Amino acid sequence: MSAAIHRTGLEALHDGEGQPHVSRALDVERIRLDFPILSERIHGRKLVYLDNAATSQKPRAVIDAIVHYYEHDNANIHRGVHALSVRATEAHDAARETVRRFINAPSARQIVFVRGATEAINLVAQAYGSEHVGAGDEILITAMEHHSDIVPWQILCEQNGARLRVAPIDDSGELRLEEFEKLMGPRTRLVAVAHVSNALGTINPVRRIIEIAHRRSVPVLVDGAQAVPHLPVDVQALDCDFYAFSGHKVYGPTGSGVLYGKTGLLEAMPPYQGGGDMIRSVTFEKTTYNVPPYKFEAGTPDIAGAIGLGAALDYVMALGMDRVAAHGQDLLAYATERVSAIDGVRLIGTAPHRAGVLSFLVGDIHPHDLGTVLDQEGIAIRTGHHCAQPVMERYGVAATARASFAVYNTREEVDALVAGILKAREVLG
Amino acid sequence: MTELNELYQEVILEHSKAPRNFRRPATTNHTAEGYNPLCGDRYTVFLDLEGNAIRDIGFQGAGCAISKASASMMTQLVKGKTKAEAEKLFEGFHRMVTGEAGNGDELGKLAVFAGVRKFPARVKCATLAWHTLQSALDGKQEAVSTE
Known part of the structure; x- marks a missing residue:
C-alpha cells in the first residue's frame, strides 16, 4: 500500500493478493483527519458540518495543491x-x-x-x-x-x-x-x-x-x-x-x-x-x-x-466512488430513520432513490429558528428555500431544514442532529 | 440566561405563536410588502394613516419566530403613534439589534429583542417588519380599501 493512499484516509485498498476490497467501508475516522476545518469549535462545541450540499469542506490535499x-x-x-x-x-x-x-x-x-x-x-x-x-x-x-x-x-x-x-x-x-x-x-x-x-x-x-x-x-x-x-x-x-x-x-x-x-x-x-x-x-x-x-x-x-x-x-x-456512495447511502438511511422518528417531523422528499440530502420540517418550528438552535450546538445545516423555490411551492412550504452528508460525516453526527432537534423543540416549544 | 434563551424569550415565543394585529384592518390606505429572499419570510404591513398618525395597523404573512414576534410587537407599539415617533422607535430598535447602542432600556417592551445582537444572521429577521412599515409609511397613498 502506498503512503499516498494512507494519507487520503483510506483503509487498505488491496489485500495480500492485490485484489481490491471494493466492499470495505470508508475509514471515516481517518478521513476526518484529512479535513483541517473539522477540528474547529463552534460556540464552544465540536463542529458537526451537515451543510455539504451547499458546499463541502476541503481536504488537506486540496489546500496543499x-x-x-x-x-x-x-x-x-x-x-x-x-x-x-x-x-x-x-x-x-x-x-x-x-x-x-x-x-x-x-x-x-x-x-x-x-x-x-x-x-x-x-x-x-x-x-x-x-x-x-x-x-x-x-x-x-x-x-x-x-x-x-x-x-x-x-x-x-x-x-x-x-x-x-x-x-x-x-x-x-x-x-x-x-x-x-x-x-x-x-x-x-x-x-x-x-x-x-x-x-x-x-x-x-x-x-x-x-x-x-x-x-x-x-x-x-x-x-x-x-x-x-x-x-x-x-x-x-x-x-x-x-x-x-x-x-x-x-x-x-x-x-x-x-x-x-x-x-x-x-x-x-x-x-x-x-x-x-x-x-x-x-x-x-x-x-x-x-x-x-x-x-x-x-x-x-x-x-x-x-x-x-x-x-x-x-x-x-482514491477513496473509491463506490465506497463513497455506499457511505452516503448508509448515513442517509440512518438519518432518515432517526429524524423521521421524531414526533412532528415531516420529511420533504421521500423518493425511493435518494442521495446526500435530508429535507424536513419539525412541527410548527420555522427552519430558520431550528437552524439557529442547531448552530448553537455546533451543528451546521441549511435552512431556507435551497434556491429551489418552485419545489418549496410544490410542497406548500416557504422553507425547509436540510441536512446533507459527506465522506467525513458519521452516525454519531446524525445522533447529534437528532439531539439538537429535540433541544430546539424544547427551546422553541 | 444562555444566549439562546435570551434570543428566544418567552415573550417573543408567545407573540410568534399568537401574533397581535395579525389581520388586514377594515380600512387601509398604505400597504407594503416585505420579503427576505434569504429565508423566504414574507409579510404585508397594512396601515390606516390619518395625516401623520397611525390610526390602525395590521400585518399578515409567514416567517420565523423572530420576524413574526417582531412584527406583532411593532404593530402594538406604533398604533396610535405619529409617523415620526414610529420612525424614532425603528431607529432605536435598529441600533439595539445591530449592537450599536445599549440594552434598549429606552425602548420599553422592545428590549426583549436585545438578544438578537448576539446573532448577526438574525438581524434581518428582527427588522423585516420594521423595514416594511417604513416602506408603507413612505409609500404613496393607495386607494382606500374598506372591507
Whole structure:
C-alpha cells in the first residue's frame, strides 16, 4: 500500500493478493483527519458540518495543491516558454485529465473548465441555445430543478421567444416519467435535468430520460452538481450530451467547475465569451477561434482552482466512488430513520432513490429558528428555500431544514442532529 | 440566561405563536410588502394613516419566530403613534439589534429583542417588519380599501 493512499484516509485498498476490497467501508475516522476545518469549535462545541450540499469542506490535499501551485509553479498558462509557464500549463492539463477520468469522458478536450455548474448551464443555454432554440421551440426541465437550471433557460426563452416546459413530480419528489415523456414534443429542442435534486435528494433516472430524449434526437444536459459527490458518474454510460458540475461540492475549491460536452456539439457551438486563449488568430477583419475546450475558456482561467479540483477528484477516486456512495447511502438511511422518528417531523422528499440530502420540517418550528438552535450546538445545516423555490411551492412550504452528508460525516453526527432537534423543540416549544 | 434563551424569550415565543394585529384592518390606505429572499419570510404591513398618525395597523404573512414576534410587537407599539415617533422607535430598535447602542432600556417592551445582537444572521429577521412599515409609511397613498 502506498503512503499516498494512507494519507487520503483510506483503509487498505488491496489485500495480500492485490485484489481490491471494493466492499470495505470508508475509514471515516481517518478521513476526518484529512479535513483541517473539522477540528474547529463552534460556540464552544465540536463542529458537526451537515451543510455539504451547499458546499463541502476541503481536504488537506486540496489546500496543499493550491498552496504548492502558488508557492512553486505560478505563471500564466499556454503562453510563456519559461519553465514556470510550462509547469503551470502541465498542472492545469493534468487537472483536466483527472476530471476526464472522474466522469469517464472519452477525451480531455471535452472538459471545459468553468466557475461552477451555474456557469456551465449558462454556457450551454447561450452558446448552444442561441443557434438551436428559436421562436416557438421548447426546452423541457423538471419541477425539481435548482434555480441555476431554470433561470438560464428562462433568459434564453426570453431572448429567442422559446417556451419552458416543466415536467411534474409526485408527492414523494419523484419525476413523473410518463408526464415527462408526454411533454417531449416536436418542438422540444433540449432537455435539462438534475441528476440529483438539491432540495429533495431525489436521484433522477437520467439514463432513461436520455433514452427517451434521444429517441427524438433531443440532446440532454444533466446538472450533476449534487450527484458527483455521491455517485460514480460515467458520461459515456449515461450517453448525456452535456454534464455540468461544481468543484466546490465535491471537496474542490469554490469557483471551479466543469462542463462536459459531446465533441460534435462542442465543436459546432459558437464561443461563449470572447477574449484571450479562445482564439487561433485575431485581426480586425477576422478572428478564428480555438478548438474546444479552449474556445470556451476566454481569459486567464482559475488555474489554481482547476488544480485544486484535480486534487479533490484524485482524493475521492482514491477513496473509491463506490465506497463513497455506499457511505452516503448508509448515513442517509440512518438519518432518515432517526429524524423521521421524531414526533412532528415531516420529511420533504421521500423518493425511493435518494442521495446526500435530508429535507424536513419539525412541527410548527420555522427552519430558520431550528437552524439557529442547531448552530448553537455546533451543528451546521441549511435552512431556507435551497434556491429551489418552485419545489418549496410544490410542497406548500416557504422553507425547509436540510441536512446533507459527506465522506467525513458519521452516525454519531446524525445522533447529534437528532439531539439538537429535540433541544430546539424544547427551546422553541 | 444562555444566549439562546435570551434570543428566544418567552415573550417573543408567545407573540410568534399568537401574533397581535395579525389581520388586514377594515380600512387601509398604505400597504407594503416585505420579503427576505434569504429565508423566504414574507409579510404585508397594512396601515390606516390619518395625516401623520397611525390610526390602525395590521400585518399578515409567514416567517420565523423572530420576524413574526417582531412584527406583532411593532404593530402594538406604533398604533396610535405619529409617523415620526414610529420612525424614532425603528431607529432605536435598529441600533439595539445591530449592537450599536445599549440594552434598549429606552425602548420599553422592545428590549426583549436585545438578544438578537448576539446573532448577526438574525438581524434581518428582527427588522423585516420594521423595514416594511417604513416602506408603507413612505409609500404613496393607495386607494382606500374598506372591507
